[in-house]
Amino acid sequence: MKHYIGIDIGGMSVKAGIVNEEGKIICKDICQTFPDKHYSVMVKDMYELCVKILSDAGLRFEDISGVGIGCPGTIYAEKGIITFANNLNFHDTPLVDEFKKYWKGDAVYIENDANCAALGEYLFGSGKGSRNCIFITLGTGVGSGFILDGKIFAGKMGAGAEAGHMVIRIDGEKCTCGRRGCWEAYASATALIRDTQKAMAKNPDSLMHKIAAQYGKVNGRVAFDAAKQNDKAAKQVVKRYIKYIGCGVVNLINIFRPDKVLIGGGISNEGDYFIKLIQRYVNRYHYGGKINPRVKVVRASLLNDAGIIGAASLAMNK
Amino acid sequence: MKHYIGIDIGGMSVKAGIVNEEGKIICKDICQTFPDKHYSVMVKDMYELCVKILSDAGLRFEDISGVGIGCPGTIYAEKGIITFANNLNFHDTPLVDEFKKYWKGDAVYIENDANCAALGEYLFGSGKGSRNCIFITLGTGVGSGFILDGKIFAGKMGAGAEAGHMVIRIDGEKCTCGRRGCWEAYASATALIRDTQKAMAKNPDSLMHKIAAQYGKVNGRVAFDAAKQNDKAAKQVVKRYIKYIGCGVVNLINIFRPDKVLIGGGISNEGDYFIKLIQRYVNRYHYGGKINPRVKVVRASLLNDAGIIGAASLAMNK
Numbered sequence: 001m002k003h004y005i006g007i008d009i010g011g012m013s014v015k016a017g018i019v020n021e022e023g024k025i026i027c028k029d030i031c032q033t034f035p036d037k038h039y040s041v042m043v044k045d046m047y048e049l050c051v052k053i054l055s056d057a058g059l060r061f062e063d064i065s066g067v068g069i070g071c072p073g074t075i076y077a078e079k080g081i082i083t084f085a086n087n088l089n090f091h092d093t094p095l096v097d098e099f100k101k102y103w104k105g106d107a108v109y110i111e112n113d114a115n116c117a118a119l120g121e122y123l124f125g126s127g128k129g130s131r132n133c134i135f136i137t138l139g140t141g142v143g144s145g146f147i148l149d150g151k152i153f154a155g156k157m158g159a160g161a162e163a164g165h166m167v168i169r170i171d172g173e174k175c176t177c178g179r180r181g182c183w184e185a186y187a188s189a190t191a192l193i194r195d196t197q198k199a200m201a202k203n204p205d206s207l208m209h210k211i212a213a214q215y216g217k218v219n220g221r222v223a224f225d226a227a228k229q230n231d232k233a234a235k236q237v238v239k240r241y242i243k244y245i246g247c248g249v250v251n252l253i254n255i256f257r258p259d260k261v262l263i264g265g266g267i268s269n270e271g272d273y274f275i276k277l278i279q280r281y282v283n284r285y286h287y288g289g290k291i292n293p294r295v296k297v298v299r300a301s302l303l304n305d306a307g308i309i310g311a312a313s314l315a316m317n318k
Numbered sequence: 319m320k321h322y323i324g325i326d327i328g329g330m331s332v333k334a335g336i337v338n339e340e341g342k343i344i345c346k347d348i349c350q351t352f353p354d355k356h357y358s359v360m361v362k363d364m365y366e367l368c369v370k371i372l373s374d375a376g377l378r379f380e381d382i383s384g385v386g387i388g389c390p391g392t393i394y395a396e397k398g399i400i401t402f403a404n405n406l407n408f409h410d411t412p413l414v415d416e417f418k419k420y421w422k423g424d425a426v427y428i429e430n431d432a433n434c435a436a437l438g439e440y441l442f443g444s445g446k447g448s449r450n451c452i453f454i455t456l457g458t459g460v461g462s463g464f465i466l467d468g469k470i471f472a473g474k475m476g477a478g479a480e481a482g483h484m485v486i487r488i489d490g491e492k493c494t495c496g497r498r499g500c501w502e503a504y505a506s507a508t509a510l511i512r513d514t515q516k517a518m519a520k521n522p523d524s525l526m527h528k529i530a531a532q533y534g535k536v537n538g539r540v541a542f543d544a545a546k547q548n549d550k551a552a553k554q555v556v557k558r559y560i561k562y563i564g565c566g567v568v569n570l571i572n573i574f575r576p577d578k579v580l581i582g583g584g585i586s587n588e589g590d591y592f593i594k595l596i597q598r599y600v601n602r603y604h605y606g607g608k609i610n611p612r613v614k615v616v617r618a619s620l621l622n623d624a625g626i627i628g629a630a631s632l633a634m635n636k
Contacts, residue, residue, distance in 0.1 A: 084609045155575025159610035166569040170487045251484040257473025291402045292477035
């Protein structure tokens, strides 16, 4: 059986794992990142992490058929360059070439982390069996990855697949990107928390206050928890949030008409209850409701391993 | 040189033309359609139109390498079926099979008309030289066609590429599709006329009244004409309209990051002045403005021939 290494670069740490051709992680580890230091430092740490997991797994360099790297930001995959990654101090960074100074193999690839996760889900997770699928991650922001005809579609120089920055309310809430009304400004966990806080301020008797106190803060779960206990104000927050998510999902369905839409990210931990609400919204509002094929909304299934498996799958898919 | 036939089905007429492999129409003709009659009547008329143009051009059946058909609505291209076309009384109509009862050749293809036009522009018009391009047609509605990696992308059973039904203002204007706030409800000629009429009602002294009287009605040109003569109310209508178009175009750029966005349809007759306004909006608002590659907005160039050339190009691209 062939083995691959998947490397998942984050703001605080780098994770790496050895993944077999069936998409199973057989060994993984993590190391800290130092975004303030020169990128060559991180690359050296990445390489040493690879050496360590190889040793832990009892495998040699020759046993690895390829390495895939997932990284937030705009990635120019064909050139192996990180054009820009906001939290990581990367700017036109030739990460693949730098990594190859240590790793003496040709099969090293890099892609945006949401694109990697989309590919991982398509090959080994909830996206299996579909031809076109869309992966949405609902976290601090709203990320997206598109698998079209079995391949990542990322647009010119990898600068596409930014569905979080599709405006759903022209002149609406300010987005971190500078535009107003982006999907991300309504459907991210950040937006949910903002809306929860607003509803709490208006409803001093809401259960949300008690629940937030238990968590020690207002997080993305407060409104969901309270809604399940039939709190009226919380139910309104959840209803609005589902509508915002649904609006963007239906937009993407009308544009791509994929086989499946996969929902990942922290908010997807709300599980079946949450997914079913989105599915109901989609069934009701997708274009050509009675004629066009319905699209399944499913929870992404690789969860915390999506980063490593997704990155490794990048090397498998070449 | 190879020759193809392109057939362009519309609500009032069917056009057909012989197109050479360089995308030039060497002969074309038109016949009336009768949407109320059974589809077999239209198909027979279509065939007879083909026979006529062959005869006019002095060509034989054997000289034609393939036939492409463009039709509004949802087209299941792989099966040659028109799933649904609103104004044409088609519903799961096996148009290709019916046409082959007369036309004894295998190479007969069908696609949505906006998808055909997109392919035609990509091969022979303003889209030449790009890898991914997006075609938008601004008319009674807002249509779209996506060429990705040189091929039409239409999604499952051809039910995608409906960018006109991407919501840009949640809870906004009612759209013909049943949803609220679709791009089409803001960026179509219909929407522009609605907005022009509203502005005229509010501004009895506006030049728009005089210009509309000259046209005999309020059409999509009234506000543009008056704006060019510095009419304040008209300038506001145009500014708003550009913003609506620009909003959807930027959304699609952030999703696809194509090489080019091509603008066609009646409104594109406003020409360079109009295209430049959209380009300026796009440059200002596209995601990652200083980092990501800029996307060119250009006017679609095949104009009235886009239907025939686009349909013919369908057969060439197989």
